[in-house]
Amino acid sequence: MTIKDARTPASTHDTTETSTDEESGKSIGWHKAYVEGSRPDLRVPVRQVHLTNGQSVTLYDTSGPYTDPLVDTDVRRGLPPLRENWIIARGDTEEYAGRPVRPEDDGIKHTSPRGGLRNLDAVFPGRPRQPRRGREGTAVTQLAYARRGEITPEMEYVAIRENVSPEVVREEIAAGRAVLPANVNHPEIEPMIIGKRFLVKVNANIGNSAVTSSIEEEVEKMTWATRWGADTVMDLSTGRNIHTTREWVLRNSPVPIGTVPLYQALEKVDGRAEELTWEIYKDTVIEQAEQGVDYMTVHAGVRLAYVPLTANRKTGIVSRGGSIMAAWCLAHHKESFLYENFEELCEILAAYDVTYSLGDGLRPGSIADANDEAQFAELRTLGELNRIAKRFHVQTMIEGPGHVPMHKIKENIDLQQEICDEAPFYTLGPLTTDVAPAYDHITSGIGAAMIAWWGTAMLCYVTPKEHLGLPNRDDVKTGVITYKIAAHAADLAKGHPGAQEWDDALSDARFEFRWEDQFNLALDPDTAREFHDETLPAEPAKTAHFCSMCGPKFCSMKISQDIRREHGGTKAEIEEGMAQKSKEFAAAGNRVYLPIAD
């Protein structure tokens, strides 16, 4: 059987029969394969799971070349520029000298006593090319192409990934119901799409902070997150070395990278919100666009008039970007410079195909503040900005809450879809209660699954460290896995074609006691295997027709199988055979338990 989540490989280039798990050293039953499209340089990666019954299952794969043993990756060189020829062939972009990288891009002041932090070793050694942008006044966005009726290689690529026709992809992008984030300066990415007609996507946040973490850690967090299924990664770094960290992350990332340019802009004014200017912000956006950032969170919906709406809130403004813009607006008693200069910003983004992620700077940070006036006032402005962005052919998605109790979730997605002309919704959680710090991957996983069922296109993960500290490697994995569960549960509930085949394959393996297949099909094979082995470590237990939960006598699946074996497999056979066979069944002892515990 084949999982249509990804697609039946019409032509696959197998790289190896089985891969080896890096940590355990065990040979595991899956390998990386590729589905070839209409041209030889269009090869879509899939994860092919080989089952012990000879069947195989094909799953969507976000892990990039790192899981392909035939590709020799080197973080100092970066990934191969998969899309470079496609971009050049379109003939609508040009290389140019680009903005020089300055010490302050990495948060280094001339006056800083710690200026030496940015040493030459940290600079990414393998930068391969000059920046590229659309020729004068040209929107080089997937939205512009889709509107013109063009099916780009990127669109064909995601069509194969999603198992739909390229025309469906083009239509959804053209209508603004989906985005394909792909900066012309990030040719390394394997294209993916975000829209409610497609598989629900998951974003993982990484980023060093002023308090902890290093460049190497951030690159490793990115590859770790995509290994477990993150579809995009946001680099939310706020400390020093922001520019350099981002360069390493971009050059090594197989998935689109998102940022919040405001964070870096604020570093450039030494953390003084009131000193921010449109010029500094704009310069930062260009800096990041030249590096290849695929989507940017822009908090242009936090308008001066909305700030007072947060005054009676329990938790005020909890979006960092939102609070920075609110502070700026109040300090100057002026309308937001992001709102005022939004059209110019659109022109810049259109020249690189940077996708907007219109930030919800006034999202609620507690159950008490959910769905309030401040939140919905901003949402209406985001609807207005979405229409402006579309005039400039800029792809746009809309960010959503936050903390929302279950009964108020549907109102959020329904309003967003209505106000924003069905632009993709990209939500953080939402968290369905405030009382469980250390478990907010779960409080939010509940809300995430529900809002994704109702139409959210991408979920921003939440880790167990939310509200408490900076996520480490384990937290990143837990966050991604939790959100992949939410996303897949939503794919099932939406009836996404083929989504259930994955569940069916795993349930078949479970019912037939194919333990190895059950592990290999699991979202996290390592932990599933480890948990099984904790109680029954011996190799024979991997083929045993029971597990330690119930023991051999009480395994209901075993009993079900005995019933089928004794009474024939189909309903008709069972009904026919029931009367005659009942005596034989009793005579045979009705027992085939393995003689382990008794």
Added chain:
Amino acid sequence: MTIKDARTPASTHDTTETSTDEESGKSIGWHKAYVEGSRPDLRVPVRQVHLTNGQSVTLYDTSGPYTDPLVDTDVRRGLPPLRENWIIARGDTEEYAGRPVRPEDDGIKHTSPRGGLRNLDAVFPGRPRQPRRGREGTAVTQLAYARRGEITPEMEYVAIRENVSPEVVREEIAAGRAVLPANVNHPEIEPMIIGKRFLVKVNANIGNSAVTSSIEEEVEKMTWATRWGADTVMDLSTGRNIHTTREWVLRNSPVPIGTVPLYQALEKVDGRAEELTWEIYKDTVIEQAEQGVDYMTVHAGVRLAYVPLTANRKTGIVSRGGSIMAAWCLAHHKESFLYENFEELCEILAAYDVTYSLGDGLRPGSIADANDEAQFAELRTLGELNRIAKRFHVQTMIEGPGHVPMHKIKENIDLQQEICDEAPFYTLGPLTTDVAPAYDHITSGIGAAMIAWWGTAMLCYVTPKEHLGLPNRDDVKTGVITYKIAAHAADLAKGHPGAQEWDDALSDARFEFRWEDQFNLALDPDTAREFHDETLPAEPAKTAHFCSMCGPKFCSMKISQDIRREHGGTKAEIEEGMAQKSKEFAAAGNRVYLPIAD
């Protein structure tokens, strides 16, 4: 402020100002208190959280006398029989000699070479009394009392716990919409109620199996589960020493204990389902009722005619009890002996006030099998049995699925409520996808929150080990916490009076950087504190106005507070003051960051 989840203590008997966490040795800001009812022997325990701002919050408490430093508990003696006088005072029960305990009750055969397993040391030393039952033909159930208009001390107790009037409790029980499981032979319990008008409850399963675990471990798992918030515990032991393990668990349990008598009955016939008889089953029910089991899962809905309906399923029958009964029906080609003898069973349960938990033996075990003919055929029979039970004044709840994708969950609860006259629904999960073994607490936590919002009264937890192995101490805790999140999220969504006050208290603490209060109000204070300290271990960080996630410059809550401080607290004040204050704000530098990272 006060959390009304529990209740404002009109009169509390404080036991200590702060408790000490057993493991860390730290003094933490909560203590056990009691709310006194209309009589001095009616004292309802609460968890009183003391905040650093002088306020306190009262939370529902399931942890029993173990968290009261003034009570000297001893697992060899058992808990004090809280309800004994109430039961005796009703004058409708009698003590009697009871059924002698036999070696086979602990799975020991005369012929067994391992008969010595049951040694005298294992027998519970502190058994304090003879069994008790209703006088000839008397239903001594809370349902019978409620129907007669009586408000028992147990009803008053739960009314205080739930912060509702005793009359509401009586009405809900009388209408069959709620159950108060309280066997007359389990006087140790602190009464609790299960019904959709009340707080959503969580059950934790424990139980040794043929493969692993010991008596001591099971008792410890029970106290561990209730410490984290389990409202009831099911003892699903299937190995040897079943009777003895259960005695230890019952005598030490402050929460109602549920069982599946069929498991023990099957042990008595050496695992041969076809050798089960009504007599053996009935004897086992009486044995357990005399010990004090509060509710029993009875798979009387698995009728002969339904077994063939499972033949084309992906995962057959996954309920252990269901598969045993199906095997029996087929072996004899006879109607289920549980169905045939259901009225006699009602008489027995009524004499001890054992509550029915009508088992869903044909619940789906995979996404593919959800909401199928087999499942709903059984549900209709459960509706029929519920009405019979009510004729005998036996309290009844109905068990539910299983594996169900999100879009099919509501149909389950709606049908159950309709068919079973709003009897409390008690659901396992449901799991919303099959693909994440090792994370089924999460796949099911999503479904649990949703179905509880829509009316499920009690959730049966699922641990990370589901499908893989036997849960250990950590798994039990993770399962309970995950389900407390689901239950509380549902309480919020249902608008349960006072539920949100807990969230509000925690969010207030978060906004005001009262870290210690945030930890102490958390569902799991230990882990919240540990996660915080992982990145910022120093004591000053507990009072810092930021955390390691964003660092001092980027803390949005900090910025929000600065805005409020500078511009006045209310909306009107902000609007008034905005223009004038903006200049001062800029002049003041708009910075109050702590000088840590810069």
